[in-house]
Amino acid sequence: xxxxxxxxxxxxxxxxxxxxxxxxxxxxxxxxxxxxxxxxxxxxxxxxxxxxxxxxxxxxxxxxxxxxxxxxxxxxxxxxxxxxxxxxxxxxxxxxxxxxxxxxxxxxxxxxxxxxxxxxxxxxxxxxxxxxxxxxxxxxxxxxxxxxxxxxxxxxxxxxxxxxxxxxxxxxxxxxxxxxxxxxxxxxxxxxxxxxxxxxxxxxxxxxxxxxxxxxxxxxxxxxxxxxxxxxxxxxxxxxxxxxxxxxxx
Amino acid sequence: xxxxxxxxxxxxxxxxxxxxxxxxxxxxxxxxxxxxxxxxxxxxxxxxxxxxxxxxxxxxxxxxxxxxxxxxxxxxxxxxxxxxxxxxxxxxxxxxxxxxxxxxxxxxxxxxxxxxxxxxxxxxxxxxxxxxxxxxxxxxxxxxxxxxxxxxxxxxxxxxxxxxxxxxxxxxxxxxxxxxxxxxxxxxxxxxxxxxxxxxxxxxxxxxxxxxxxxxxxxxxxxxxxxxxxxxxxxxxxxxxxxxxxxxxxxxxxxxxxxxxxxxxxxxxxxxxxxxxxxxxxxxxxxxxxxxxxxxxxxxxxxxxxxxxxxxxxxxxxxxxxxxxxxxxxxxxxxxxxxxxxxxxxxxxxxxxxxxxxxxxxxxxxxxxxxxxxxxxxxxxxxxxxxxxxxxxxxxxxxxxxxxxxxxxxxxxxxxxxxxxxx
Numbered sequence: 192x193x194x195x196x197x198x199x200x201x202x203x204x205x206x207x208x209x210x211x212x213x214x215x216x217x218x219x220x221x222x223x224x225x226x227x228x229x230x231x232x233x234x235x236x237x238x239x240x241x242x243x244x245x246x247x248x249x250x251x252x253x254x255x256x257x258x259x260x261x262x263x264x265x266x267x268x269x270x271x272x273x274x275x276x277x278x279x280x281x282x283x284x285x286x287x288x289x290x291x292x293x294x295x296x297x298x299x300x301x302x303x304x305x306x307x308x309x310x311x312x313x314x315x316x317x318x319x320x321x322x323x324x325x326x327x328x329x330x331x332x333x334x335x336x337x338x339x340x341x342x343x344x345x346x347x348x349x350x351x352x353x354x355x356x357x358x359x360x361x362x363x364x365x366x367x368x369x370x371x372x373x374x375x376x377x378x379x380x381x382x383x384x385x386x387x388x389x390x391x392x393x394x395x396x397x398x399x400x401x402x403x404x405x406x407x408x409x410x411x412x413x414x415x416x417x418x419x420x421x422x423x424x425x426x427x428x429x430x431x432x433x434x435x436x437x438x439x440x441x
Numbered sequence: 442x443x444x445x446x447x448x449x450x451x452x453x454x455x456x457x458x459x460x461x462x463x464x465x466x467x468x469x470x471x472x473x474x475x476x477x478x479x480x481x482x483x484x485x486x487x488x489x490x491x492x493x494x495x496x497x498x499x500x501x502x503x504x505x506x507x508x509x510x511x512x513x514x515x516x517x518x519x520x521x522x523x524x525x526x527x528x529x530x531x532x533x534x535x536x537x538x539x540x541x542x543x544x545x546x547x548x549x550x551x552x553x554x555x556x557x558x559x560x561x562x563x564x565x566x567x568x569x570x571x572x573x574x575x576x577x578x579x580x581x582x583x584x585x586x587x588x589x590x591x592x593x594x595x596x597x598x599x600x601x602x603x604x605x606x607x608x609x610x611x612x613x614x615x616x617x618x619x620x621x622x623x624x625x626x627x628x629x630x631x632x633x634x635x636x637x638x639x640x641x642x643x644x645x646x647x648x649x650x651x652x653x654x655x656x657x658x659x660x661x662x663x664x665x666x667x668x669x670x671x672x673x674x675x676x677x678x679x680x681x682x683x684x685x686x687x688x689x690x691x692x693x694x695x696x697x698x699x700x701x702x703x704x705x706x707x708x709x710x711x712x713x714x715x716x717x718x719x720x721x722x723x724x725x726x727x728x729x730x731x732x733x734x735x736x737x738x739x740x741x742x743x744x745x746x747x748x749x750x751x752x753x754x755x756x757x758x759x760x761x762x763x764x765x766x767x768x769x770x771x772x773x774x775x776x777x778x779x780x781x782x783x784x785x786x787x788x789x790x791x792x793x794x795x796x797x798x799x800x801x802x803x804x805x806x807x808x809x810x811x812x813x814x815x816x817x818x819x820x821x822x823x824x825x826x827x828x829x830x831x832x833x834x835x836x837x838x839x840x841x842x843x844x845x846x847x848x849x850x851x852x853x854x855x856x857x858x859x860x861x862x863x864x
Contacts, residue, residue: 240811268813280808284826284833289857293822294812296855301813309858333826333833350812 192253193218193389194358199250200414201238208234210414211250218357219386223400223425224393226411227433232393233277235411236362239391240274241267254358268294269301273356275347277363282334287346288316290334291353298354319352323379341372348379359383360391365399377402397429410436448504449486452602453479455510456568462513466571467540470548478557478567485561497746497778498717502686503660508602508632513537516572516603519594525586530579533588536606539575546577551608554638555666555692562662566604566636573606576619580612580642587618587650587837594625594633594659602632609638611645613670618648620840623663624683625656635663641673643697648676650840655683657712664690669729671697678835679718680844681708687716693731694723695757706735707831710743710775717746724757727787731761736831737768738824739775750782753790760790768798769827801827821852 194216201209208231216222226232238245239252241264252259259267282290295315296306307315320327325345335343344364351359361380365373380390380403392403400408400422408424409416410433417439418424456463456479464472487504488495511519517535524533532543539547557564574590592605611617623633633655641647647667655661661684667675679689687710693702708716722731737745747766768777781794801823809819825848832848835841849856 242807263816264807264810265813265815265819268811274811276808276811280802280805282805282808282823282826284829285822286857290809290812290822292858293818293855294809294814297813297815297818312858333830354812 192216193255195253197251197253199235199238199252200248201234201245202248203234203244203246207248208245208414209238212411212414212416214409214416216358216389216391218389220407221384221390221392221403221405223405223408224391224411224416225395225397225408225425225428227395230411231414232395232411233362236274236360236393239360240264240272265297266301268354268356269298271357273351273354273359275344275351275359275361275364277366279335279343279347281336281338283336285334287330287332287334291316291350294350295353315353319349322382323349323352324375325349340367341369341375344368344372344376345379348376348383352379352383357387358389358391360393362393363395364392365394365396373399374402397425400425412436412439448507449483451507452565453483459510459569463569463571466513466537468544468548471540471551471570474552475568475570478552478564478570481558482561482564482568485564487561494719494748497744498688498715503632506600506630506632506660508600510569511601511603513571515601516605519592519603520572520574520605521591521593522574523589523591525584525588528582528584531582531584532575532577534575536573536575536608537571539608543575543577546610547575547608550610550638550640552638554640554668555636555664560664562634563636563664566606566634566664569604570606572603573608576607576609576617578611578615578617578645581614582612583616584618587620589620589622591622591624592633592635593623594629594631594655599630602634605633605635607637609640609647611639611641611647613642614644615642616646618650618837620650620652620837622652622654623661624654625659627656628658629656630658630660631656632660633662635661637663637665639665639667639675641667641669641675643670644672645670646674648836649678650835650837651677651679651689652840652844653679653681653683653687653689655687657683657685659684660686662688665692667691667693667702669693669695669697669700669702672699673697674701676703677705678831679704679706680832681706681710681716681718684716685714687714688719689717690719690721692721692723695726695729698726698728700726700729702729702731704731704733704735705831705834707828708735708737708745709828710737710745711740712743713741714743715746716743717748719746719748721750722752722762724751724753724760724762727756727758727760729757729760731763733764734831735766736827737766737777738771738828739768739777740771742772742774744775745777745779747777747779747796748782749780749794750784751792751794753783753785753787753792755786757787758789760787760792762790762792764794766796767827769824770798770800771824818854821854825849825852825854
């Protein structure tokens with residue numbers, strides 16, 4: 192098992208948001224976590240990536256059998272966890288390329304690999320831009336500065352491609368995207384599906400799952416996974432909304 | 442008070458002692474100007490603690506230190522020029538030479554714009570007027586490459602003051618890029634009291650860069666006065682790194698419609714450095730635009746002052762003015778006093794200002810860490826990014842790249858890949 196979440200409880204200040212999440216994800220699988228606003232979706236993503244606003248009060252998270260919660264965010268990233276942000280941060284003054292090279296080399300150093308020089312890095316970047324149909328121009332620009340919503344999300348997926356994580360968590364990557372941008376992002380994600388990589392797609396709407404077809408769908412409600420099923424569960428939610436699951440959550 | 446008077450008297454005594462030497466440089470008219478300015482300096486005295494414009498920048502450390510004026514020979518060794526190929530009619534030379542050879546061009550503007558009647562340090566500079574650089578670009582002439590004006594106080598020893606002065610005159614529709622650099626020896630206590638006057642006629646474009654890398658014990662005071670004719674365009678990038686006591690003033694005046702003024706600044710200070718940036722933009726005519734972005738990084742016990750005044754006169758309708766000051770405080774002991782001042786007397790204008798003071802953004806740090814970049818490197822990278830936001834606006838490639846390189850080195854970050862391969 193690549194990822195095992197056991198009875199995870201987490202809070203922000205005094206508010207308990209995750210109230211006993213259990214989830215297992217194998218390499219090669221795509222899991223969708225669906226839920227309404229406030230159900231705890233982004234908190235779960237944040238806890239997995241190591242956002243320090245959250246305090247874990249109970250439970251454990253194992254990544255390849257090792258405790259994840261003890262690690263700093265950068266250590267998690269170097270171990271192969273990637274979070275695509277719901278609101279990617281703008282960093283004026285640093286080009287996308289410079290930023291990514293620093294990230295890639297930090298990961299390589301951690302893995303005992305030699306740092307990439309300019310030529311090797313360029314080769315890697317070219318390969319990924321081609322795969323994801325990303326323009327070179329986007330790379331020269333400061334990180335996310337002045338990017339449209341779609342460009343920001345595509346840039347997240349591009350970073351994912353370059354960093355080559357084992358577990359990618361996409362936090363509401365579909366939010367604020369029109370249908371063309373959504374398709375472009377989904378195509379990128381699909382191009383990165385592989386038997387060695389697991390992907391967790393967090394979303395409010397079923398729409399994204401038309402394009403990134405999950406192996407399993409989980410419904411998060413009031414801090415717990417209240418129902419799990421195959422991809423057809425997403426369609427059921429689209430049809431019925433979340434209300435019919437209220438009883439299970441209570 | 443008596444002590445301050447005494448210090449003021451040492452400058453005046455210096456003036457008397459050097460008067461003959463000064464008089465030998467330039468025309469009688471110029472020397473009358475010096476004498477008038479010296480007399481005015483005697484009347485004005487140094488700014489006191491109750492002077493609002495100097496509230497957070499005490500001059501005591503400056504006035505307490507006795508300084509002796511440098512000789513003409515010493516000064517001339519400290520001014521140098523790097524001149525690109527010049528189109529016909531363009532003049533770039535030492536100020537003394539200009540006063541002699543090009544009096545008819547220089548004198549109508551020399552000391553006519555930077556107001557020595559009101560400002561004691563401009564008066565002092567004017568009293569000792571001799572050293573500096575003159576640039577004249579006739580109507581329609583366009584310089585593709587920048588002119589580098591280098592003021593390096595590389596004189597051994599302690600306790601000297603010098604008063605470099607630039608006069609830049611641009612004819613209609615002419616274009617020039619100027620890079621003013623100030624430097625000096627570390628550990629040496631000296632005082633640079635500079636004045637630059639720039640007169641841009643209608644349609645002229647001036648890009649001005651100031652790189653201030655004085656020695657760590659230096660006092661540096663520089664006033665830049667800019668007159669902008671109709672449709673003239675002026676941009677300034679002021680990079681402040683050196684000096685223990687620094688005051689930069691920029692005064693820009695629109696003298697016709699359609700002018701555009703961009704003032705960008707970056708100040709980096711640590712230890713016990715004091716860096717004061719005062720800017721004043723006088724929207725005296727309608728349909729002019731000004732954009733101002735000053736960013737500072739203060740560490741240690743450094744103190745920063747930002748005072749940005751935008752004055753929109755009653756007739757200056759359709760003024761578009763934007764001012765931003767952002768300061769990053771890297772230590773608990775660093776301080777900034779920031780004061781935007783908008784005085785608006787016209788009713789159909791768009792004026793905004795904003796000031797932020799703070800630490801590095803926590804979400805940005807997390808973003809970088811979530812990509813595998815360690816916390817210390819993330820902080821360095823974000824601090825670099827904050828400063829590079831100004832540096833990346835510099836259009837002179839050699840200057841931009843050098844500043845970027847030294848900034849990366851300061852923050853122990855890898856160099857940017859150079860060459861065409863870089864994407």
